[in-house]
Amino acid sequence: MQLTGAEILIECLKEQGVNTIFGYPGGAVLNIYDALYKYQDDIKHILTSHEQGAAHAADGYARATGKVGVCLATSGPGATNLVTGIATAYMDSVPMVAITGNVPLALLGKDSFQEVDITGVTMPITKHNFIVKDVRDLAKTIRRAFYIAQEGRPGPVLVDIPKDVTAHLTEYISEEPRKVQKVTQYITEEDIKNALNLLQNCEKPLIYIGGGVNHADANGDLVVFAERVDAPVCSSLMGLGGFPANHEFFTGMIGMHGTKTSNLAATKCDLLIAIGARFSDRVVSKMEGFAPNAQILHIDIDPAEINKNIPTHHHIIGDVKEVLKRLNKELTQQQNKEWIEQIKDWKTKFPLGYAKDGNLKPQYVIERIYELTDGDAVITTEVGQNQIWAAQYYKFQKSRTLLTSGGLGTMGYGLGACIGAQMGKPEKQVINIAGDGCFQMNCNELATAVKYNLPIIVVILNNGVLGMVRQWQKLFYDKRYSQTTLEQPTNFSKLAEAFGAEGYDVLVEEEFDEIFKKALASKKPVVINCVIGKDDNVFPIVAPGTAIEDVITEG
Template identity: 65%
Template sequence: MKLTGAEIFVECLKEQGVDTIFGFPGGAVLNIYDALYKAKDDIRHILTSHEQGAAHAADGYARATGKVGVCIATSGPGATNLVTGIATAYMDSVPMVAFTGQVATSLLGKDSFQEVDITGITMPITKHNYIVKDVTRLADIIREAFYIAKDGRPGPVLVDICKDVTAAVTEYEPKAPRKHEEAPVGVSKSKLDGAAAAIKEAKRPVLLVGGGVGIANAGEEVIKLAEKLKIPVSATLMGLGAFPGTHELFTGLIGMHGTKTSNLSVSQADLFIAIGARFSDRVISNVNRFAPKAKIMHIDIDPAEIGKNISVDYPLVGNIKKILRYLTDNVDERDYTEWNRQVNEWKAKYPLKYAQDSVLRPQYIMERIYELTGGEALITTEVGQNQLWAAQFYKYSFPRQFISSGGLGTMGYGLGACIGAKLGRPERKVINIAGDGSFRMNCNELATAVEYKLPVVIAIMNNHALGMVRQWQNLFYDGRYSSTTIGGGTDFVALAKAFGAEGINVCKPEEVDDALKTALSSKDRPVLINFEIDMDEKVFPIVPPGAPINELIDE
């Protein structure tokens, strides 16, 4: 059958099983929006307040569901407004396809109105990108974009479509989506046997769960290996939830803001097994003093990560699930050892803690959120202190539960991601943990949440400061607070009400539960809670820059 490019666009989305797309219209995508209007019973379009919000919403949708997130923007500024969201998805390996409109092919390269080279701009932050100048290639490019976004290590793909292509007519033939073949083990039997032997010989092994474990749906395999060998398990920020936070073998976060137990365990380990992790600077800190007594085993789907940041003794590149199954089947079950006793001693001696007094503490707020949601909510975060309090004091028990910008550290990420996560998982309570600085960046997406009657909760840890930067200025810059104090001029409760949301102000610990219960009971509109906390509240532990991770400041 003959269809326009815009109609082909819609049909290809249907082929791929897309039911939700986030975006903002404009001149270069008018034909596409006309086609989306006609297909509104099949594809739900969510009009965000800003294109960056559309990218973050698509990202949050993808992280919460495991599906490919989809967003769309017009040419020029619409396209460039997606860039931060695309980079956020790229750094955290999130499958996303971003569509942008482009000026007509006859106007390319002429500094035409709202023309920008978005493929050139996004080349370093996408797995692949395309500019479509020929309608006969459109369908196959869209299909390929979705395949690439999910294949291997996931990530974002951008498709830039010239406006005349969306109006041109060509033959369209439906096709079923290309299936992803299960990745092979990818590692020779001799290497696997060598790794299994190293695990059997280790007296003080430690497991690190990274974001790749959740992406690969390999959480069960990690649990079986850890339980069979009684190995202590730590997690990166992106790995939270892939191993249950309530499990007796779990020691908590690792690295700059890791628990003292996790960081001491790594520093004393004789075998360090990293699974689906990048060995980022926030994990290893001083590379020359990281895991100084340990052999390093690195299991990952992406060969580019092996040896990139740290030398590896046992590189295992391939299918994480299959590798873990082989290792589990080829090691002997182990009883609890002196090493487990030592780690448990550290856990008892060095728990995460905070002052127990009459002051409203963010750590207490997070604990109450955990208790009142039964540990079942999806948590999105902004970036800064709020992100770390959410990571430390909410126990994540299943994959895709903790949704946060880890690699890029994008302030303003959380509210858009919260909207996407709620639309993807409407049966779950979804709570965005925010700081006042991050919230101000993309608070306009409250209008989106109100428009679509989304009962999400926004919990602002309002310290009237850019808290994490202020903390660094306090600890490492002799208290020179340069441009980190935010005045009290913005009334977030009034702002929420102006958008049509509900707003609640909380200043005392005894007010926390009632506010949260009210917010969690909302059925059809967002609720913002403004928690007034102290300006000098800090995230501990923290590893000073350049120090090894076992040298923490914990108070």
């Protein structure tokens, strides 16, 4: 049948199982929005307050559900406003398709009104991008974009469509989506045999997991593997939830804000098993001092990550879940009793903790959020101290329950992601943990949450400063607090009410439980402004350029 390009786009989205997209209209996408009007019973469009919010919402939707997130923006500034969200998704391997409009074909390259070369702009921050110049190529391009976003290591794909292409007519024939195959072709029997040899001949193994475990939904296989290897498990920020935080083998995060136990274990282990992790600078710190006594076994889906940051002794390239299944099938039960006892001793000697001085503490707030939600919420965060406190004190048990900008470190990410996650997981309580600086970046998305009556909760850890940057100024810049003291007079609870949400202020610990329970029962967007001290800092911390065992503690 003959359809316009805009109608073909929507039909292709339906083919891919898309029922929710996030976007903001404009001149170059008017034909697409007209088609969305006709298809509104099939696809729900969420109108965000800003295109960056749409990108973060699509990202949060994808992370929470495992599906491809979709965002839509017009040409020029609409497209460039997506860039930070696309880069955020790229750094954290999030499957997303960003669709942008552009000026008509005859006006491309002529500095036309609201024209920008968005494929050129986004080339370094997408897995692939396309500009569709012939309506006959549109359907196959959309189908290919969704496949690329999901295959292998996931990531964002951009499709740019000139306005007249969305108006042109051509024949449309529906197709079943091409099934995404797991990456298993590089896994050999020799790889498995060599890995088993390492696992069966070590005495102090340590498993280090990253976001790849969560992307592969491999947490169940990982528990079996860790118990069979008889090895402790530490995690990068992005790996949290990939292994139950209440398991006796879990030692917490590793690296710059890792626990002393995890960092000591990495320093003393004789075999480091990295699974779905990329040895980022925040984990490794001083490269030449990382895991100095260990052989490295690296399991990852992306061959580009092998030997990129840390040289390995052996590696297996493939889907993490499939590799773990094959190893578990062959691996006999190992016994590393002395090593496990050493780990338990370190965990007892060096627990996470914070000073309780009668004031409202951010760590206390996170602990109570965990307890009052029975650990069953989906948590989004902004970036900085709020992010690390959430990572340290909320005990993540399952994959896809921590949504945070780990690679790019995007302030303003959390609220948009919270909206997207709530749309994707309406049965879950979704909570955004924010700092006051981050919240001000994209607080306009509260209007979106109110418009769609989403029962999200935003908890602001408000210290009146840019906390993490100020902490670095305190520790490493002789307390020269240049432009990090905010102390703005904005009343966040009143601001929430102005948007149509509920707003509360919490000044002391005794108030938090009552107000948080109100928020849980509200079924409306709620903002809880928790006033904390500006000198409440994140510990442990490893100074940049030092070995990870050189941990600075609050003491």
